[in-house]
Amino acid sequence: MIFIPTHYSVLEHVRKLEVQASHxxxxxxxxxIYLKLFPTRNAFLFRYSxxxxLGEGIIQLTSTQLIHIREIRDDIRALPIIHSSIKEREAKYCSGVEHLKQISSRYVFPSNVDSMLVVPICFGPVVxxxxxxxxxxxxxxxDEKILSSLSLYGKLIGKYLQSAVETDTPTLLSKRELEVMKRISQGESTKEMADSMNISELTVxxxxxxxxxxxxxxxxxxxxGELFRRGIIS
Incomplete structure (x- = not known):
């Protein structure tokens, strides 16, 4: 029988993060916690910008090993299930033929991989x-019940990470630094920023x-991604 954690159980487990010393x-x-709460056997953690x-790998965890996956960098638009999960801020699952449709042809998974679960980590509207x-x-x-529980886990994790940032907020950006980062978020190149701000590319x-x-x-x-997450830019 598959155990589905209650919302209270999920909340109690997430509180364990408060006693951890390092990032x-x-x-x-x-x-x-995710592997202990939910009926999964592996987990890949990504940050999103x-x-x-852009999805960037951080770590992978199974029952037997922890692996750093920082070499993985993907445009998640090539992976519709991830794109959809992030856009709707809800856990998504696909398998079989639907899994093949959701995965870009440039991705090659082992033959035994025919399904995928995605859980967005979000704080409010920001993933x-x-x-x-x-x-x-x-x-x-x-089913809907377990996906709802997974979505809750992602939201609680996002809320926890946000509160941790607010507790130890780094020095605020200067006006120029913030302007440059906003322009980067809008897709401007270094040269374009230098020309429009009347400064050198080196200064940018x-x-x-x-x-x-x-x-x-x-x-x-x-x-x-950090600036979006903290609500500094939107």
Whole structure:
């Protein structure tokens, strides 16, 4: 019999994140709790940036191993199930023929992978990441009840991550740094920003570099995603 966690149970498990000291431990626990609560056998954690619809891998967790997947960077528009889940901010599941339709032909999965579950991690209207699973317990049926529970998990995780950021907010961006990041989110190139702002390209790059550092981000896309997540830009 497949156990479906109640909303109260999900909330109680998410509260365990509050005692974790490091960011790395928190990320691990997000997937560990997920695997314990839901009938899945693997979990891939991605961050998401609306800049270029970019999904960037963080870690993969199974019952036996933890793997870093930072080399994975995808335009999620090539994966309709992920795009749909993020757009609607709801957990989505597909299998069989529907799975083939939802996956771009440029993606090659092992022959035993014929289904996918996507759980968006969101705070309000802003999606900051998502969890994917491709292996599940036997006999599980992802009906409306379990998908609702998964969606709740994604929202609680997003809310927790947001509160953690607000508790330890990095130095705010300067007016110029914020302007540059807004222009990046709108798709402007370094040259276009330099011309319109009447500054050198080197100065633009320096603003970007300091903004990324202040936001604790890894790159431009991650920084833009952080600004959307915190509601600084929309």
């Amino acid at each position: 790395e431990e928190q990320l691990y626990l997000i997937l560990d 609306p800049l270029g619809y 900051v990441g998502y969890i994917c699973s491709t292996e599940f317990q036997e006999g599980v049926v992802f 790059k320096q603003y970007v570099k300091t903004a990324i550092k202040k936001l604790g981000a890894n790159n431009r896309s991650h920084a833009v």
